[in-house]
Amino acid sequence: MQQLLLLLAFILLPGDEAEKIIGGREARPHSYPYMAYLLIQNPEGLTACGGFLVREDFVMTAAHCWGRSISVTVGAHNIQRRERTQQRINVRRAIRHPDYNTQNFTNDIMLLQLSRRIRRNKAVSPVALPRGAGERLRPGTLCTVAGWGRVSLSRGTNVLQEVQLRVQGDQTCRNRFRTFTTQTQICVGNPRKRKTAFKGDSGGPLVCNNVAQGIVSYGASNGTPPAVFTKIKSFLPWIRRTMRHLQCLTLAGAQA
Incomplete structure (x- = not known):
C-alpha cells in the first residue's frame, strides 16, 4: 500500500488541483x-x-x-x-x-x-530530442524542469514555474522505489534539497543542455526528492x- x-x-486525480514545482521560481515568460x-x-x-x-x-x-x-x-x-x-x-x-x-x-x-x-x-x-541511444546522461548533470500548479503542498500558482535538478545515481531511486527500472527511467533530484517536480507536472520534460532527456513520471506523495522520469532515449x-x-x-x- x-x-x-x-x-x-x-x-492528478479527478477533483485534485494541478500541483507542480516545489522549491523553484517563476519562469521568465515564454522562456520555455x-x-x-x-x-x-x-x-x-x-x-x-x-x-x-x-x-x-x-x-x-x-x-x-x-x-x-x-x-x-x-x-x-x-x-x-x-x-x-x-x-x-x-x-x-x-x-x-x-x-x-x-x-x-x-x-x-x-x-x-x-x-x-x-x-x-x-x-x-x-525542443530537441536525444540523437541516439548511445548518449549517456551522467549523475550530477544539471537539468531543468518546468510546470504549472502548486509551489508547495498547500500553495498554488497559475504561472509557469521552473526548477533546476541534478541527475542522481540509479541506486538512489532503487533504494526509494521498488519499481525503478534503470533501462527506461532516470533518477532526478538531490534527496537533501527540497526541490522537485510534483503532481500536475506529470508529462513535462527534463531538459539537459537544451535536449529533452526525460518525462516526469512519479515520485513520493509528500513531494520529497528524488523523482522518477521516463528515459526518452530508450x-x-x-x-x-x-x-x-x-x-x-x-x-x-x-x-x-
Whole structure:
C-alpha cells in the first residue's frame, strides 16, 4: 500500500488541483517555448498535465496523462489568462506506449498528434530530442524542469514555474522505489534539497543542455526528492516509428 501511494504521487486525480514545482521560481515568460499545458477530459471530470512540443504537430507527455479527449495549450505563461501568445489545439490521436504498465508506471510515455500544426514563433517552438541511444546522461548533470500548479503542498500558482535538478545515481531511486527500472527511467533530484517536480507536472520534460532527456513520471506523495522520469532515449525507435505511422494515416485520410 505504501508503494502504491508513492506511485500515485504524480497522478492528478479527478477533483485534485494541478500541483507542480516545489522549491523553484517563476519562469521568465515564454522562456520555455516547447512547454504545453494539457487539459484532459475523462468520465470523472477534468484533470491537467504537462507536455512538450517535439514537432509542429506532436506533443510528448506521460502515458498516465491519457484521457477520453485532450486539448493542448502552447505559448502560455499564465494558464488562467487568454494571452495573445497562446495557441489552443485539440488532439487528433493519443498513442500510449503499447507496454505501458498502469500498476508500476514502466514505459510511461505517450505521443499526442495535434489536429493541426502549431504556428512556430518566439513563444512556441519544439525542443530537441536525444540523437541516439548511445548518449549517456551522467549523475550530477544539471537539468531543468518546468510546470504549472502548486509551489508547495498547500500553495498554488497559475504561472509557469521552473526548477533546476541534478541527475542522481540509479541506486538512489532503487533504494526509494521498488519499481525503478534503470533501462527506461532516470533518477532526478538531490534527496537533501527540497526541490522537485510534483503532481500536475506529470508529462513535462527534463531538459539537459537544451535536449529533452526525460518525462516526469512519479515520485513520493509528500513531494520529497528524488523523482522518477521516463528515459526518452530508450524509446527513440518507438517515437520515430509512431510519428511516421500517424503521419501516414493523416495523409491517407486527407487523400481519401
